[in-house]
Amino acid sequence: MNGIAVRNIRRADAGAIGRLEQLGVATVHEAQGRTGLMQPYLRPVWRGARIAGSAITALIHPGDNWMIHVAVELLGPGDVLVVACSSENSDGAFGDLLATSLKARGAKGAVLDVGCRDAQELAAMQFPVWSRAISARGTVKASLGSVNLPVVCAGIRVAPGDVVVADDDGVVVVPRADAGKVAQAGAERESKEATNRAKLAAGALSLDLYDMRKALADKGLKYVDGPLD
Amino acid sequence: MNGIAVRNIRRADAGAIGRLEQLGVATVHEAQGRTGLMQPYLRPVWRGARIAGSAITALIHPGDNWMIHVAVELLGPGDVLVVACSSENSDGAFGDLLATSLKARGAKGAVLDVGCRDAQELAAMQFPVWSRAISARGTVKASLGSVNLPVVCAGIRVAPGDVVVADDDGVVVVPRADAGKVAQAGAERESKEATNRAKLAAGALSLDLYDMRKALADKGLKYVDGPLD
């Protein structure tokens, strides 16, 4: 619904958000049953960041970033700006001035289903942004969208206050109500993976570690000695 | 028109070119009324360069880089090679040998609406190239195109001697006759942005700085207190 900006939102528990940030995208995605991952065309503007925060959602229109300016006022410390667009667009709706504003308000980063500009400045500021394109093309301020209503961003529905986790593997969204539970499941997964990683590094095979040999044989896998040529 | 190479071209004022280089792509694009930006699929082969120079234009055909060799002779210090192709193609029409030649002649860089190869060597040489793909595929030398006739490269018309500005945000073209005027407008914009950046860093809101509140209300934006869930 265009023309609405919602001032206050509920956020997830800060401790859970912190734990999700440490886990990173791949682990969080697995921990919540392989859901919530945005499409992989969203890429970091610079590599190496890992963040988690509460979604402030904005819906904009192609070539028009007006509602991002509205969203800035409604962002607080620890938030992540999530920008959806009503149709596919790569214009640079976000650049170093908006990043300066977000940083001043304590935001953790931005996730844009449109383009981003000022790539060198954002890297220098170490302000993390994920976007579908890097494009210097500027945008107008002419059409109303919404702030803090649910949106679909890169294939995933995001409600305000959902937890957004992002790193070089992409962006995953955890519904606000599930943050604690997913953080817990992620920690368990991570601990199990650490054990397995050590075993694999020592030469163990995942075929044995995960007990796959029987299932493969049951499905009909045949080993042939070879070489065949 | 295929089969023509033009030996001498007019170039813009060197001072204006230098000022455009300092401004960078995003500012120059805004300063000339949001025109001239090549499509964002053109990406730097390595990140971190910022150049401006006079366009030497070449039109090639898919899988054939013959006219780039013709263009090299017609390039001089401060020039930027701009390569258009008669149809969509990602073959590696440009690599470290051509870059060596361009560097020897004082060229600032290359902008290719085709592929580029020798990515590691170009980064090591610090020779800046923007291309639509990185591909090792070599090209033949069989078909005539043109050098120093106007071309369309990544969606933008480029005439020989136009100023090409390129950085991590992409590539923008300033018509030769407009270089001084755009450099001036860009400097003014940059100075205004510096002031605004400081205010935003100190916590000012763009809603106030750019006086958007009344326009948003006039369009019908409604604030709702929330939370809605």
Add this chain to the structure above:
Amino acid sequence: MNGIAVRNIRRADAGAIGRLEQLGVATVHEAQGRTGLMQPYLRPVWRGARIAGSAITALIHPGDNWMIHVAVELLGPGDVLVVACSSENSDGAFGDLLATSLKARGAKGAVLDVGCRDAQELAAMQFPVWSRAISARGTVKASLGSVNLPVVCAGIRVAPGDVVVADDDGVVVVPRADAGKVAQAGAERESKEATNRAKLAAGALSLDLYDMRKALADKGLKYVDGPLD
């Protein structure tokens, strides 16, 4: 053919593989008559590696990495895992646990016509991977494919034991039987290029070095003095 895993394969001469690795993708591709280059959408997960090794091939299905686990056991020191998929898919079929296993077995790297995850961890491990996407999306283990049968990966047929060469320019495949011959041809090409690179750096023109002027004139190239505007 689904459901077959071949245990032993023939490999190319280790010396030839080493020489191909030193030559890099662009030179090897030229040296074997511009064949064998995978499509340029395959990109390194991190920049700067250059490897060559013997292909261990796996065919998987979209969203399913089961056969990669089967392939791990059949990999040995110096091998490169090559993963093809029965339809276009970007899910993260390979991550840091599989990389840990491959590293433990002495593999040189992995080439995936699907997605890859754990990008930051792979860079930290310096384990080289080329993939069509970076995606955290996990995969199931439900469908049989094959290991060590010939596959088509990113447009190129790869038989087990073929030599895979990969760097920032992409991935090229040398049939096992041709490894020595291509390495020889590549060394000759490289030596000729070194000579030419020095001449070009000193200001020589490729038009003269490769004797193109007559051929251009014969084709009808006309030089016009200009400027035309």
Add this chain to the structure above:
Amino acid sequence: MNGIAVRNIRRADAGAIGRLEQLGVATVHEAQGRTGLMQPYLRPVWRGARIAGSAITALIHPGDNWMIHVAVELLGPGDVLVVACSSENSDGAFGDLLATSLKARGAKGAVLDVGCRDAQELAAMQFPVWSRAISARGTVKASLGSVNLPVVCAGIRVAPGDVVVADDDGVVVVPRADAGKVAQAGAERESKEATNRAKLAAGALSLDLYDMRKALADKGLKYVDGPLD
């Protein structure tokens, strides 16, 4: 959430659905404030159909159509099957056998964010399908998804029982609760358009009909007499 199939859903008023079908996609999309339109890569398998019905939603995984079989049992007369996929995939998850089943149960059509096969048979049956690709590639039955939980399909969230309207212009989704209101707004829009169409056909200009001249002048539009060349 994987592993859930919901047996009963609420549907919109049949009269409203019928009126939305008559209006077609473009009018319905406008009538609900330009929201709800699926991305335009969804195309009809054959041209000329126009349908509206209640969404039965299925979430499947790439290369796996198992949950479509579960959905068939839960479909009734007047329903439209809506299939989302957990990652981008074009495999042919739906063909003439499933269409036969849907037709037998009285379904109006299917909207697939994956591929479709048996294109000639579907056209011969006149069973309407919209899909992202036509592909003969078959799918397995191995992984659980969901039926009749909300999904995101081609960029739009669809809840079971929402009204899906589809024709050659694409696919638009009307939330169940809004069906009557949108049908009403659409009817008004259509009537106004019919009047305008007649005036435009008689030579009236939209500049006058929609009173744009002053707004254009206020924005700064300048007419120049020309010709300029």
Add this chain to the structure above:
Amino acid sequence: MNGIAVRNIRRADAGAIGRLEQLGVATVHEAQGRTGLMQPYLRPVWRGARIAGSAITALIHPGDNWMIHVAVELLGPGDVLVVACSSENSDGAFGDLLATSLKARGAKGAVLDVGCRDAQELAAMQFPVWSRAISARGTVKASLGSVNLPVVCAGIRVAPGDVVVADDDGVVVVPRADAGKVAQAGAERESKEATNRAKLAAGALSLDLYDMRKALADKGLKYVDGPLD
């Protein structure tokens, strides 16, 4: 340059335009030296039309079709509307109401580097449109572009009054000044092709007809008897 609409343009000779229409896109493209062809993503909304006319050019912005309304007034009998966009966009900027207006003014068709809607109605009206997408998404009227200034549309520069030829093979642009010459060259080509077509239909080989055997042998083509397997 935004904010300019040019009222009068020069057009090519009507006879030449008529002859270009009869020749069709493929022949015209060859006849002018394989230049002027728009990128092949532009497709007809319905198949079977073949038109030629004088370009009325409009530059619009993503999601905004205001300048098309300005262009309508400046179109006359025999003209073709050509719409470029400042960035990549598939929104439905043109539909049956605009088509009604264009038809009322005698326009031959429209070529849109954006989306088109009302596909069924346009086919029913037999009004020819080429576009990059079919999308019901509506557009705003908020930003000035230009009318009858040169634009780049789908990779080709179009000046007002240039001749646009379009059919199922795509869209080609003939500079106004070249219309007569290209029509003449096309007629000659067509007549030669008619002769060759008859010979080929009677079993002649293009290898002989175009005398390719010696050139192939000189290049090094070797015939091998086979079969090789």
Add this chain to the structure above:
Amino acid sequence: MNGIAVRNIRRADAGAIGRLEQLGVATVHEAQGRTGLMQPYLRPVWRGARIAGSAITALIHPGDNWMIHVAVELLGPGDVLVVACSSENSDGAFGDLLATSLKARGAKGAVLDVGCRDAQELAAMQFPVWSRAISARGTVKASLGSVNLPVVCAGIRVAPGDVVVADDDGVVVVPRADAGKVAQAGAERESKEATNRAKLAAGALSLDLYDMRKALADKGLKYVDGPLD
């Protein structure tokens, strides 16, 4: 290997080819274990054809159709021309003159991993062509490729004499040696499908027909009564 044309090839049994043609792409693809399907971007230039024939393979280079002319001479009645390209290219390498030649020689159709032109003429001739694009852009005759060596076309390896089956669902390749076996398996599948189609049309559910209920329950599928909203 460039520069080779093989004169004679082995073909599959004509009866098997005829039976594969009747089965169509989807059934043949299933009958050979879901292998051999070309990527779905290959689309018919006109809808409604269904062919099968023996592959005559050509490898061409981007923008260059010379080897197609060589291939024409080596084609015979019942053959299908299969054209691969050394890099991604959409130029119109095939048009009505080549189609006239192929028709004169008794060829069944053409499958092109490049572009096709003269779409209206090909439809009028009812000569079936599958291609990755429709483009009027002409091609040169300058570089040698190969004829009747194995190629990779749209992701699938094709050897000369393999059986190519194509219809609106795409293109599938059956290795020559498997033609009889696959035709047999396809006939069995078709007969089983006919039975099932009748049952489904009468209201049977695939859940019962294919006995899926237990497997779904074992995997953990839960039915919930609903409605949930």
